[in-house]
Amino acid sequence: MNLKILLPFGIFSEKNDVSRIVAETSEGSFGLLPHRLDCVAALVPGIFIYEEQGSEAYLAVDQGVLVKTGSLVLVSVRNAMGGTDLQNLREAVAREFLKLDDQEQNVRSVMAKMESGFIARLVASHDR
Secondary structure (H helix, E strand, C coil): CEEEEEECCEEEEEECCEEEEEEEECCEEEEECCCCCCEEEEECCEEEEEEECCEEEEEEECCEEEEEECCEEEEEECCEEEECCHHHHHHHHHHHHHHHHHHHHHHHHHHHHHHHHHHHHHHHHHHC
């Protein structure tokens, strides 16, 4: 399989002759082999594993999407980090990617309050 990992600002990695992929979704981990049917999967922050020439490589990835069409596997994620130590990668996922989700939720909450306040003032000025 040909694997291409995409970030919002560019290509993180391109690998040829990938023999196996393991990715994490909200339903759990799943594996891809070269002859698997085409598929699409929503990825969650976690460890992404692929095997190339008999050796495994590990990436910490943020949430994103995996698309397999034929021998091409495209993975589009918000952020990715490579490494060889699984413990450090798991800690990076917990520290970096999951923290961003909490910050995003706080920003969305503040924005929702601002929007509802704006709408309330707009309705009040319209009623006058």
